[in-house]
Amino acid sequence: xxxxxxxxxxxxxxxxxxxxxxxxxxxxxxxxxxxxxxxxxxxxxxxxxxxxxxxxxxxxxxxxxxxxxxxxxxxxxxxxxxxxxxxxxxxxxxxxxxxxxxxxxxxxxxxxxxxxxxxxxxxxxxxxxxxxxxxxxxxxxxxxxxxxxxxxxxxxxxxxxxxxxxxxxxxxxxxxxxxxxxxxxxxxxxxxxxxxxxxxxxxxxxxxxxxxxxxxxxxxxxxxxxxxxxxxxxxxxxxxxxxxxxxxxxxxxxxxxxxxxxxxxxxxxxxxxxxxxxxxxxxxxxxxxxxxxxxxxxxxxxxxxxxxxxxxxxxxxxxxxxxxxxxxxxxxxxxxxxxxxxxxxxxxxxxxxxxxxxxxxxxxx
Amino acid sequence: xxxxxxxxxxxxxxxxxxxxxxxxxxxxxxxxxxxxxxxxxxxxxxxxxxxxxxxxxxxxxxxxxxxxxxxxxxxxxxxxxxxx
Numbered sequence: 001x002x003x004x005x006x007x008x009x010x011x012x013x014x015x016x017x018x019x020x021x022x023x024x025x026x027x028x029x030x031x032x033x034x035x036x037x038x039x040x041x042x043x044x045x046x047x048x049x050x051x052x053x054x055x056x057x058x059x060x061x062x063x064x065x066x067x068x069x070x071x072x073x074x075x076x077x078x079x080x081x082x083x084x085x086x087x088x089x090x091x092x093x094x095x096x097x098x099x100x101x102x103x104x105x106x107x108x109x110x111x112x113x114x115x116x117x118x119x120x121x122x123x124x125x126x127x128x129x130x131x132x133x134x135x136x137x138x139x140x141x142x143x144x145x146x147x148x149x150x151x152x153x154x155x156x157x158x159x160x161x162x163x164x165x166x167x168x169x170x171x172x173x174x175x176x177x178x179x180x181x182x183x184x185x186x187x188x189x190x191x192x193x194x195x196x197x198x199x200x201x202x203x204x205x206x207x208x209x210x211x212x213x214x215x216x217x218x219x220x221x222x223x224x225x226x227x228x229x230x231x232x233x234x235x236x237x238x239x240x241x242x243x244x245x246x247x248x249x250x251x252x253x254x255x256x257x258x259x260x261x262x263x264x265x266x267x268x269x270x271x272x273x274x275x276x277x278x279x280x281x282x283x284x285x286x287x288x289x290x291x292x293x294x295x296x297x298x299x300x301x302x303x304x305x306x307x308x309x310x311x312x313x314x315x316x317x318x319x320x321x322x323x324x325x326x327x328x329x330x331x332x333x334x335x336x337x338x339x340x341x342x343x344x345x346x347x348x349x350x351x352x353x354x355x356x357x358x359x360x361x362x363x364x365x
Numbered sequence: 366x367x368x369x370x371x372x373x374x375x376x377x378x379x380x381x382x383x384x385x386x387x388x389x390x391x392x393x394x395x396x397x398x399x400x401x402x403x404x405x406x407x408x409x410x411x412x413x414x415x416x417x418x419x420x421x422x423x424x425x426x427x428x429x430x431x432x433x434x435x436x437x438x439x440x441x442x443x444x445x446x447x448x449x
Binding site for chain 1: 380381383385406408409410411418420422423424425427428430431432434435436437438439442443445446449
């Protein structure tokens with residue numbers, strides 16, 4: 001068992017598709033809320049396999065994409081300070097803030113470094129003790145336990161020149177905000193398998209209970225995704241709504257208790273600004289009071305100003321699932337992966353970048 | 366396929382990859398992904414043993430993959446195939 005190829009078996013893919021076809025009698029819209037699902041749908045060509053009646057849209061599941069410009073502006077400002085190394089994940093570097101990007105700042109002389117893990121940033125801090133290493137930490141519940149772990153590591157090893165800009169976000173409050181806004185009609189949610197590996201299935205229970213919408217927590221291989229779609233269609237067909245776990249090899253109903261404990265030891269839940277969705281109550285994480293000395297924004301006395309969306313950019317509507325990338329007037333013309341205007345075109349997990357990459361860019365609009 | 370994912374994972378925030386545990390020293394494990402070996406922090410998962418598969422995300426193992434559940438899922442899919 002290698003946990004990958006086994007879940008790509010073409011024979012079983014065909015049998016699942018047959019069953020999906022027999023259940024897809026009326027038009028349904030399903031939403032996925034995970035950058036890895038966005039990519040998996042394109043990589044495996046799943047939309048093209050599905051019957052016309054099954055429409056799959058992407059929600060705000062790309063962590064880079066939902067990070068507002070004011071966080072980037074603050075990171076850029078911190079990166080300009082003398083003696084600072086600003087470290088973050090690769091995709092963040094190219095995202096335009098309101099006036100600049102970390103990539104431009106790097107060219108202008110700021111010490112900006114791309115890391116794979118928060119631990120890499122901590123390693124820089126250890127090596128270069130004359131400098132202050134600031135880690136711009138973005139991501140959902142999948143990423144925040146690792147960041148929390150790294151903070152505890154820094155405390156324990158007394159690495160005082162390691163600081164963070166924490167911009168972590170929580171998925172279930174964003175789902176509630178989408179449902180409350182009521183702009184998009186969703187018949188079923190394909191819930192994110194890796195976020196759910198940490199939080200479990202309970203945090204989604206409000207969706208069937210309060211909104212009557214089926215949820216299936218899905219893995220990322222073709223068989224996972226198709227089985228999840230089949231389960232959603234079954235619930236819809238039977239007129240029931242509940243939270244089911246398809247990705248059982250990784251997701252337990254209670255999630256990962258160790259990771260949840262570490263997260264709550266380091267972070268408090270706070271209100272948070274999302275690109276495209278605005279401020280959502282209790283949808284973000286901040287360092288607890290006793291870790292404030294690790295908070296780069298309070299050390300540099302920086303306030304997050306107001307977030308400004310780039311003119312003409314439809315990332316907000318794309319993140320809310322009410323516009324397809326090709327409906328944006330900038331898509332493939334003024335906004336391409338090599339010269340992105342909005343974050344959804346930057347991140348490989350972004351809906352616009354995935355559309356561009358897999359649909360022949362601007363040529364097939 | 367797996368190797369291309371590994372390369373991409375360096376740029377993507379949200380990706381999780383199954384990785385095989387080859388050796389453990391304290392909180393750190395050597396893990397194998399598509400032939401490449403890298404270090405993983407295993408503090409967030411209890412009871413990891415050599416030979417287990419873990420889900421690796423941004424340098425951390427975030428779960429031990431459950432082989433029994435994986436087999437159950439595949440068995441169920443085979444049943445779907447047979448009753449088709």
